[in-house]
Amino acid sequence: MDVDEAGTGLIGAIDLGGTKILSLVVDMLGEVHGVDVRPTEAHRGPDAVLRRMVESLTAALVEAGRGMKLEAVGVAAPGPIDFEQGTVVEAPNLPGWSNVPVVELIADMVGCPAILENDANAAAWGEFTLGAGRGSRHLVYLTVSTGIGGGLVLDGRLYRGANGAAGEIGHIPLVEDGPRCGCGARGCLEALASGTAIARRAREALATGAAPILARLAGDEPVTARTVYEAAVQGDAAAQAIMDEAGRHLGRGLTAVVNVFNPDHIVLGGGVMKSGEMLLRPALAEVQARALRLARDHVQIALASLGDRSGALGAAMLARELVVRAVHVTEEET
Ligand SMILES: [Zn+2]
Incomplete structure (x- = not known):
């Protein structure tokens, strides 16, 4: 225009x-x-x-x-x-x-x-029109923060579904009898790869004494995904494993998105994605290993560019x- x-x-x-x-x-x-x-x-x-x-x-x-x-x-x-x-x-x-x-x-x-x-729909439209998805026609946006939200732009239009409930990528079920999700179900992507999920895994690691750097960084404060990221950067093996695991779950969710929607762009935003490559690398490896080739070879997966x-x-x-x-x-x- x-x-x-x-x-x-x-x-x-x-x-x-x-x-x-x-x-x-x-x-x-x-x-x-x-x-x-x-x-x-x-x-x-x-x-x-x-x-x-x-x-x-x-x-x-x-x-x-x-x-x-x-x-x-x-x-x-x-x-x-x-x-x-x-x-x-x-x-x-x-x-x-x-x-x-x-x-x-x-x-x-x-x-x-x-x-x-x-x-999440608005953010999808923002990245589609002005951000990392410019020039795209079929874009899926994910925000990974305390929860995981999503928005779909299909054929150049925001797709809302029959009554506005489309795009809830965070509630793709991944693990039978997995951790309880905010939606009430178990094993949703959100319950495995959100900031809340990363913090929960960190508390479990701290309880076993397996994460000394994480324990020092967290001190008496409640542990957050941000602390886990910082501990992983400083070489805490347990923190690295938690981030890697979350990234692989994210990648399995992205694989579902790639196979179902055949998007040309997937844009990842939200506070937890500030950990960048640490989550992105294992996620992309999962997509590479699992997604159907035709759709996989076409999609560009990128971090959001418009921030908050x-x-x-x-x-x-x-x-x-x-x-x-x-x-x-x-x-x-x-
Ligand atoms: Zn859920």
Whole structure:
């Protein structure tokens, strides 16, 4: 799309997380002109959080420094959403968020059209349009953090499934009678390769006294995937084995993705992927060994390039579609 097609206005984006709100103001090409980050203060409930979201977006718009209004706003929110209705169905880390009509409320408060998307889908769209998946047509995005989320872009379009529940790659079942997953099942990819899973394996190793460097680094603090990574870098064999095991599980999940979707790109984001090669190498080895050749030889597997902005940028680029569509409708009418 060129700039003329959609005008030269600004698009707002709000990435709502359990702990922080990230707002961006971008132009039609996705160039960032204003940023605001503030704590969500989720305990204050949906009404207060919605006001904070608008305050945050307003601050980002002030930073953008133009006395003009936003053309559209995109909101990325955790948990299941109803895309058609524009509601957050429920959000695990946001108390009181049950069937909140975010699109209606934000559009009212900001005074422009709004769109709502699940955060992993938004991040997939962000990486597809502006990040590591640029030029792709069939992209699968995975975020590996405390959990494992996913988003699918198939044939150039975000694929949401029959009722918005598609892309839950973290819940591919891998191990019968494996560790309990947040979803209630056992042995899901998320229960084996997420930050939570890595930390759980680390606690098991610490309990046996098998990880001296990890024990020293963790001290009295609860062990995290980050600590396991650092211990592995410093040569802790148990920590290295935990990371390697998580990477191989991740690779088996990716193998399923490669075989089912035949994507041209898989993009891996989320905090745990900051461990980079340590997870990526065993994961890629699994894909190489297990995936079907035709699909395997075509796919590029890369780390996300937009960092913690992929969700907000994706939401902005989805909101841009509202503006482009409106321009087209107007042209048809005249
Ligand atoms: Zn699960």
